[in-house]
Amino acid sequence: MQNTVVPEPAVAISGLEKHFTRKQNGEVSLAVDNVGFTVARGSFFTLLGPSGCGKTTTLRCLAGLESADRGEIAMNGRSVFSAGARRDVAPEDRPIAMVPQSYGIWPHMKVFDNAAFPLRHGRTTCSRGEARTRVLAMLDQVGLAEYADRWSTQLSGGQQQRLALARALLCEPEVLLLDEPLSNLDAKLRAQLRAELRSFQQKFGVTTIYVTHDQGEALAMSDTIVVMNRGRIEQIGAPAEIYDSPASRFVADFVGSANLVAGVVDRHDGDVIEAKTAIGTVRCARFTTPAEPVSPGRELHVCVRPEHVRVLTAATATTEPNVFTARVTATEYLGDRREVTVAVDDLVLRAHADAHLDARPGDEVRVALDPEWTIALWT
Numbered sequence: 001m002q003n004t005v006v007p008e009p010a011v012a013i014s015g016l017e018k019h020f021t022r023k024q025n026g027e028v029s030l031a032v033d034n035v036g037f038t039v040a041r042g043s044f045f046t047l048l049g050p051s052g053c054g055k056t057t058t059l060r061c062l063a064g065l066e067s068a069d070r071g072e073i074a075m076n077g078r079s080v081f082s083a084g085a086r087r088d089v090a091p092e093d094r095p096i097a098m099v100p101q102s103y104g105i106w107p108h109m110k111v112f113d114n115a116a117f118p119l120r121h122g123r124t125t126c127s128r129g130e131a132r133t134r135v136l137a138m139l140d141q142v143g144l145a146e147y148a149d150r151w152s153t154q155l156s157g158g159q160q161q162r163l164a165l166a167r168a169l170l171c172e173p174e175v176l177l178l179d180e181p182l183s184n185l186d187a188k189l190r191a192q193l194r195a196e197l198r199s200f201q202q203k204f205g206v207t208t209i210y211v212t213h214d215q216g217e218a219l220a221m222s223d224t225i226v227v228m229n230r231g232r233i234e235q236i237g238a239p240a241e242i243y244d245s246p247a248s249r250f251v252a253d254f255v256g257s258a259n260l261v262a263g264v265v266d267r268h269d270g271d272v273i274e275a276k277t278a279i280g281t282v283r284c285a286r287f288t289t290p291a292e293p294v295s296p297g298r299e300l301h302v303c304v305r306p307e308h309v310r311v312l313t314a315a316t317a318t319t320e321p322n323v324f325t326a327r328v329t330a331t332e333y334l335g336d337r338r339e340v341t342v343a344v345d346d347l348v349l350r351a352h353a354d355a356h357l358d359a360r361p362g363d364e365v366r367v368a369l370d371p372e373w374t375i376a377l378w379t
């Protein structure tokens with residue numbers, strides 16, 4: 001039998017825990033609660049979650065800027081932190097480069113000198129001539145060659161972001177840590193730069209751990225997303241897994257938008273769950289099989305994304321499951337689609353309909369929840 005060699009992950013974290021004590025009142029809070037994951041070499045890995053969920057603290061523990069109370073961190077198979085063994089390798093001795101939210105660009109230096117800083121003072125110092133060649137080549141790669149002699153304060157936000165990235169890449173890190181690097185930019189530039197950042201990452205093949213609270217950014221850029229909430233991991237998966245098969249109500253609601261309806265299991269036949277809810281019986285073909293048997297009466301939430309809710313005319317005759325009579329309460333024309341809000345009895349549902357659908361508030365319609373895309377989430 002052949003031995004399969006499993007490649008070493010670039011980063012492996014296990015059982016990470018970090019408490020903070022508030023100076024004002026001595027209150028202790030758990031910022032990172034039993035966090036563990038592995039990051040494949042060369043991948044783009046995103047920590048996603050709302051403000052205060054512990055993403056930056058996790059990133060700072062990886063960088064060595066924060067010491068965890070428990071847990072282990074290894075990079076390329078080498079332990080850089082172990083609470084048990086009292087090992088905490090200094091940031092400068094870890095194979096990382098970090099771009100902070102503020103970019104950390106020195107205003108009193110020119111663009112070239114900012115980029116050259118790690119080659120002059122870092123762990124990979126080289127001769128002046130070589131440094132010059134490498135810096136100019138890198139500035140060229142990120143489209144800043146012509147700005148080398150400008151003061152860094154004369155750069156736009158997007159250019160400063162590219163400079164920070166160039167400087168980090170010049171350190172030749174094994175792992176690049178990025179903390180919300182696009183958050184100071186306007187929406188249009190963010191969208192442009194996220195594509196650019198992803199293509200730099202792929203070009204350089206550098207393992208990247210990216211922190212953001214922006215679900216659009218996470219879905220667009222990542223190979224793997226970790227969704228965090230209150231210091232804990234809610235779900236780890238590829239963007240499509242997270243979006244199409246959220247593991248919890250929190251993930252369903254935080255990533256994209258979701259219609260959520262409380263209910264209980266009525267019937268379960270292996271492939272399908274029928275849930276009893278306030279609007280009637282809903283068939284769900286998507287669910288994770290829990291460890292314990294699914295018995296009738298078990299509480300759940302039915303989740304369906306607006307793009308899987310079709311708006312039909314009131315007269316549509318159908319024997320399809322998951323079709324309910326509803327009343328339109330609001331519609332919004334968004335150019336590429338119309339967002340329709342309907343009420344089924346007291347329950348409000350959102351649907352994405354054709355932009356030219358003729359539906360007005362007060363109209364009676366039918367709505368169809370696609371069973372294949374209707375998810376049962378365990379409560």
Ligand SMILES: Nc1ncnc2c1ncn2[C@@H]1O[C@H](COP(=O)(O)OP(=O)(O)OP(=O)(O)O)[C@@H](O)[C@H]1O
Pocket residue numbers: 020021022029030031049050051052053054055056057058213
């Ligand atoms: N130095 C600190 N002292 C006390 N509490 C802290 C400290 N740093 C973080 N915290 C707390 O730890 C929790 C997690 O913070 P963290 O900055 O990791 O969250 P985050 O998800 O990155 O949020 P944001 O997106 O707002 O940066 C928060 O409740 C925060 O108030």
